Amino acid sequence: MLVSHIQGLGYSSMNTKHPMDVQQRTLHRLKIARGQLDTVIQMVDDGKYCIDIINQSRAVQNALRQADYLLLENHLQTCVVKFAQEGKTKESVEEIMRVFRNNDK
Numbered sequence: 001m002l003v004s005h006i007q008g009l010g011y012s013s014m015n016t017k018h019p020m021d022v023q024q025r026t027l028h029r030l031k032i033a034r035g036q037l038d039t040v041i042q043m044v045d046d047g048k049y050c051i052d053i054i055n056q057s058r059a060v061q062n063a064l065r066q067a068d069y070l071l072l073e074n075h076l077q078t079c080v081v082k083f084a085q086e087g088k089t090k091e092s093v094e095e096i097m098r099v100f101r102n103n104d105k
Contacts, residue, residue: 075096
């Protein structure tokens with residue numbers, strides 16, 4: 001299995017350098033999602049209007065999706081390029097497809 005996650009200070013476990021701004025931007029988007037999720041939880045606790053809760057929940061989902069897109073773009077520009085240069089294009093494509101197929105279940 002190929003590794004596709006960020007570890008430490010901008011490096012993946014395959015030692016492909018991830019630009020620090022990508023890591024910072026990803027963290028920023030995830031923190032936004034966390035704050036929005038805290039709001040959703042509070043709204044449910046407070047018995048707020050269902051549609052308002054759904055709208056806020058969808059904002060959380062969008063923030064997470066944007067973080068995913070940022071990570072995927074970085075992965076394609078760094079790891080996939082490296083895998084292609086090493087002749088591992090098929091494995092790289094299969095890894096990405098597994099992520100999308102697992103999410104479609």
